[in-house]
Amino acid sequence: MKDIYQLQRGMRNMRQAALQRGVVAVLDIGSSKVACFILQFDGPGVLYRETDGVGPMAGQSNFRVIGAATTRSRGVRYGEIETMAETERAIRTAVQAAQKLAGVRVDHAIACLSGARPASYGLAGDIPLKNGKVGQGEIAHVLASCEVPDFGRGRQVLHAQPVNFTVDGRSGLMDPREHAGQSLGVDMHVLTVDADALDNLIHVIRRCDMELAGVASASYMSALSSLVEDEQELGAACIDLGGGATGVSIFVRKHMIFADAVPMGGDLVTQDIAKGLRIPMGVAERIKTLNGGTEATGRDDRDLIELGGATGDWETDRRTVSRADLIGIMRPRVEEILEEVAAILDAAGFDHMPSQQVVLTGGGSQIPGLDGLAARMLGRNVRIGRPLRIHGLPHQLTGPNFASAVGLALFAAHPQDEWWDFEMPAEAYPARSIRRAYRWFRNNW
Amino acid sequence: MQGVSHRPEAGFSPQPTPPRKGWNRPQSHAAKPKRDPAPSRLAYRLNRMWLTPGFRKLTRVGLPAFVLAFTTLLWLSDEDRRASLAGGLTGMVEKVQNREQFMVNEMTISGASTPVDKALRMMLPVDLPASSFDIDLDQLRQDILLLDAVKDVDLRVKPGGVLAATVVEREPVLLWRHARGIEQLDEQGKRVASVTSRAVRPELPLIAGEGADRVAEEAIRIFAASGPLLPRVRGLQRLGERRWDVVLDGGQRVQLPAQNPVAALERLIALDEAEDLLARDVSVVDLRDGQRPTARLGMTAQNSIRAARGQPLLGPDGKELPAADKKS
Numbered sequence: 105m106k107d108i109y110q111l112q113r114g115m116r117n118m119r120q121a122a123l124q125r126g127v128v129a130v131l132d133i134g135s136s137k138v139a140c141f142i143l144q145f146d147g148p149g150v151l152y153r154e155t156d157g158v159g160p161m162a163g164q165s166n167f168r169v170i171g172a173a174t175t176r177s178r179g180v181r182y183g184e185i186e187t188m189a190e191t192e193r194a195i196r197t198a199v200q201a202a203q204k205l206a207g208v209r210v211d212h213a214i215a216c217l218s219g220a221r222p223a224s225y226g227l228a229g230d231i232p233l234k235n236g237k238v239g240q241g242e243i244a245h246v247l248a249s250c251e252v253p254d255f256g257r258g259r260q261v262l263h264a265q266p267v268n269f270t271v272d273g274r275s276g277l278m279d280p281r282e283h284a285g286q287s288l289g290v291d292m293h294v295l296t297v298d299a300d301a302l303d304n305l306i307h308v309i310r311r312c313d314m315e316l317a318g319v320a321s322a323s324y325m326s327a328l329s330s331l332v333e334d335e336q337e338l339g340a341a342c343i344d345l346g347g348g349a350t351g352v353s354i355f356v357r358k359h360m361i362f363a364d365a366v367p368m369g370g371d372l373v374t375q376d377i378a379k380g381l382r383i384p385m386g387v388a389e390r391i392k393t394l395n396g397g398t399e400a401t402g403r404d405d406r407d408l409i410e411l412g413g414a415t416g417d418w419e420t421d422r423r424t425v426s427r428a429d430l431i432g433i434m435r436p437r438v439e440e441i442l443e444e445v446a447a448i449l450d451a452a453g454f455d456h457m458p459s460q461q462v463v464l465t466g467g468g469s470q471i472p473g474l475d476g477l478a479a480r481m482l483g484r485n486v487r488i489g490r491p492l493r494i495h496g497l498p499h500q501l502t503g504p505n506f507a508s509a510v511g512l513a514l515f516a517a518h519p520q521d522e523w524w525d526f527e528m529p530a531e532a533y534p535a536r537s538i539r540r541a542y543r544w545f546r547n548n549w
Numbered sequence: 550m551q552g553v554s555h556r557p558e559a560g561f562s563p564q565p566t567p568p569r570k571g572w573n574r575p576q577s578h579a580a581k582p583k584r585d586p587a588p589s590r591l592a593y594r595l596n597r598m599w600l601t602p603g604f605r606k607l608t609r610v611g612l613p614a615f616v617l618a619f620t621t622l623l624w625l626s627d628e629d630r631r632a633s634l635a636g637g638l639t640g641m642v643e644k645v646q647n648r649e650q651f652m653v654n655e656m657t658i659s660g661a662s663t664p665v666d667k668a669l670r671m672m673l674p675v676d677l678p679a680s681s682f683d684i685d686l687d688q689l690r691q692d693i694l695l696l697d698a699v700k701d702v703d704l705r706v707k708p709g710g711v712l713a714a715t716v717v718e719r720e721p722v723l724l725w726r727h728a729r730g731i732e733q734l735d736e737q738g739k740r741v742a743s744v745t746s747r748a749v750r751p752e753l754p755l756i757a758g759e760g761a762d763r764v765a766e767e768a769i770r771i772f773a774a775s776g777p778l779l780p781r782v783r784g785l786q787r788l789g790e791r792r793w794d795v796v797l798d799g800g801q802r803v804q805l806p807a808q809n810p811v812a813a814l815e816r817l818i819a820l821d822e823a824e825d826l827l828a829r830d831v832s833v834v835d836l837r838d839g840q841r842p843t844a845r846l847g848m849t850a851q852n853s854i855r856a857a858r859g860q861p862l863l864g865p866d867g868k869e870l871p872a873a874d875k876k877s
Contacts, residue, residue: 175587176585178585193587194587196587196590196593197587197588199593200588200592200593208600209597209600312593313594313597
């Protein structure tokens with residue numbers, strides 16, 4: 105469990121360097137769009153007044169967006185990079201536009217991965233406390249003592265967050281430091297993704313002359329921005345209906361305990377429409393966006409939609425279709441996606457959660473009537489979530505399709521403690537470096 | 550040939566239909582790919598480079614400054630261009646300086662005698678009319694003050710192009726005869742002008758001897774104190790750059806002390822009034838010892854005394870005349 109964290113440690117150092125410089129880019133490389141926000145960190149903002157009882161405002165007060173741009177995505181499929189050069193072009197477009205707005209150059213980017221077959225693991229570790237007290241070293245020890253399952257070949261750890269500490273049976277501790285006890289236990293949530301997809305992401309960002317200063321799961325990021333604090337505390341699932349992949353993440357007690365993704369999304373719906381109505385994908389996307397829905401009513405039979413077209417055949421170009429037909433095409437696919445989501449939630453044991461709030465976000469959540477459909481399929485407590493407002497973000501970029509980008513901005517400002525943020529226990533260091541340090545002391549003192 | 554029916558049905562020709570000359574069917578042109586702007590890698594890199602503050606400053610300040618300096622130096626590296634530039638600048642400066650408003654057309658001199666006036670006009674470094682920028686008034690004043698006859702001068706350029714010089718001349722009060730000629734001195738002993746002979750300025754008192762000009766003030770005081778003696782005074786002679794002799798007509802000489810000569814002279818005048826000393830045949834009155842004025846008798850008086858005593862007479866050289874002479 106040491107080597108696989110080297111990459112993460114490197115990225116953490118990079119992120120600290122970026123925060124030192126005060127400017128960092130946030131890149132959401134999705135299947136349907138690429139969004140780039142440029143954040144400027146300038147300490148606590150003017151709004152943050154401790155004396156007035158205004159809290160840190162969920163970490164939003166110390167940064168602001170000074171440049172934001174979005175562009176059509178190219179070369180990304182199912183949330184993974186498929187064509188490197190095309191993706192690079194899309195990132196360049198977004199980054200250059202955002203830089204132009206911001207007027208500064210960014211060298212560090214924080215990105216998120218929506219696909220790449222995420223897999224969640226819950227790990228547990230337990231150590232006896234020798235001196236009867238929990239210190240920084242003991243936390244590192246207990247984290248290192250977690251027994252790591254075989255992730256499989258070609259997997260890379262994306263998140264490894266301690267979600268719960270136990271001291272002598274006192275469970276649910278957020279911060280066990282200075283606690284007295286005989287044994288310390290930890291529950292850790294580890295999210296692994298395909299290493300190749302992660303390497304591709306690092307490579308494409310390096311090809312854009314930037315350094316990856318952090319990477320996070322897109323479903324986690326959407327949940328960070330869309331779930332309100334109570335939902336994160338009491339337990340909620342965030343479903344990010346994206347273009348190429350649908351992310352699911354479950355939060356309880358302000359920690360992500362599960363994340364997964366379905367490689368199905370809005371693009372599939374568009375594809376169904378294009379196939380069913382025999383129209384180009386662009387037209388299908390437009391019809392879906394303007395007239396789509398999931399609940400047909402009697403009025404929709406009379407609501408005729410001009411399909412249009414440029415085939416040159418008058419009969420083909422003059423077709424109309426009723427909105428009910430369109431809904432008839434869309435609904436089964438949306439249901440299928442939600443079924444997959446429901447299966448994931450079942451597998452994750454969402455039924456046993458104290459609060460079963462479901463929050464739908466992402467671009468797909470804007471389908472009219474989706475909340476009703478989702479309530480029927482997933483449970484009663486369903487709401488459509490929009491991302492938090494962050495300072496300086498233009499209004500047209502505040503929709504639910506920018507949930508993961510906004511979440512990345514929040515994550516950049518307030519990263520969650522990860523395994524690699526704790527000190528590595530001394531015996532876990534490679535013996536060679538200890539020897540080298542010893543030699544250095546002997547030579548220099 | 551099985552497909553061809555040899556039994557033509559009504560309304561159908563057995564001939565194959567000629568190719569129909571139809572209109573052009575609207576072809577569906579391959580849909581042009583939507584404009585999909587993405588910066589090229591070079592454009593992206595240049596854009597990022599441009600956003601780098603250091604590079605930006607270098608380009609916006611450093612590069613123009615360098616180009617400007619480089620072209621200027623390149624242009625100036627040619628001798629002819631430098632000369633023409635310098636000439637142009639000088640011409641421009643002169644054009645301004647030679648404007649009518651800056652011209653000095655005439656020179657007025659007040660308070661100067663004719664020779665000084667002439668000398669001043671000669672000393673003007675430029676020919677009038679000239680620009681006032683070409684006349685350095687301070688330098689001109691220094692030069693004018695080098696003239697002995699000028700005590701002070703006030704130079705100014707007045708409106709209307711007039712260079713006005715107000716001259717205060719030195720007043721000669723003494724004539725000083727020395728080895729190289731006769732000069733007029735003012736009351737401080739400064740030279741005013743030379744004269745060719747004593748007769749040119751007979752009204753001025755005469756002093757003589759080396760270093761007499763440095764104590765001209767004392768000489769003036771002695772002349773002022775000489776009072777009743779004045780008609781008889783022919784002049785003062787400085788001896789050894791130390792003390793004065795008053796030379797009276799008839800070859801009489803009054804030797805004044807180095808210290809306080811005026812008081813000694815006043816005492817002599819009192820003595821003269823009381824004793825009528827100087828009317829007698831006294832060739833030298835020695836006042837150098839303040840306690841005891843000494844008089845040397847003239848030759849006639851000595852010979853009178855000697856004749857009365859029966860002693861041989863003295864000749865003009867102070868030696869006794871031979872007896873042969875006495876006989877004759």
